[in-house]
Amino acid sequence: MSDRADRPLDAESPLTLPGFFAALDDGELFGGVCTDCGAVLFPPRPTCYNCGGTNVSAEPQPKTGTVYTYTAVHSPPPQLDDDAPYTIAVVELDGGGRLLGRVDAPYEAVEIGDEVRLRVREPTDDERALALEYEREWPMHVFDLDG
Structure with a gap:
């Protein structure tokens, strides 16, 4: 996992739109991965739209x-x-x-x-x-x- 994915939830986090696009600008594609149900979220977000869980991490994804x-x-x-x-x-x-x-x-x-x-x-x-x-x-x- 990238250092970028380990950051706290702020505008630079890849779990926010600004952070997602900043990572993309650096050549990295992050998806939010829900550890409760396994859903991969694009764009990433801190809450899963599949199950409503909040155990979501930003993880690099294939392009x-x-x-x-x-x-x-x-x-x-x-x-x-x-x-x-x-x-x-x-x-x-x-x-x-x-x-x-x-x-x-x-x-x-x-x-x-x-x-x-x-x-x-x-x-x-x-x-x-x-x-x-x-x-x-x-x-x-x-x-x-x-x-």
Whole structure:
């Protein structure tokens, strides 16, 4: 377990959104793992949304998984009109848990069960314009087809 995961619950903890994105910016993907029921939580949080337990720890997770479901966005917010259509998917990560994200592939090239790998990148100016002020520097996660 990383030193980051051992920190107390504050804004830097990976069990908070700022901490989750700070870790992601450093190349680390953390999920909250409930020791009561085994659920893997994305984004991580201090309370399990599956069983309500509070025995949740932040643990590194693999950046690989499979497409659980996906869709194409044809009518995005105006700032992303030039990107449309784009593909988003719910990915079941290899360590458990599901994470929503954009897939860097056309809709027609994606299928349920496809293997993907998470990549972190800087947000575009248009993506920053959609974010709350404190979120504007958070990195973006994107899934690439892996294979």
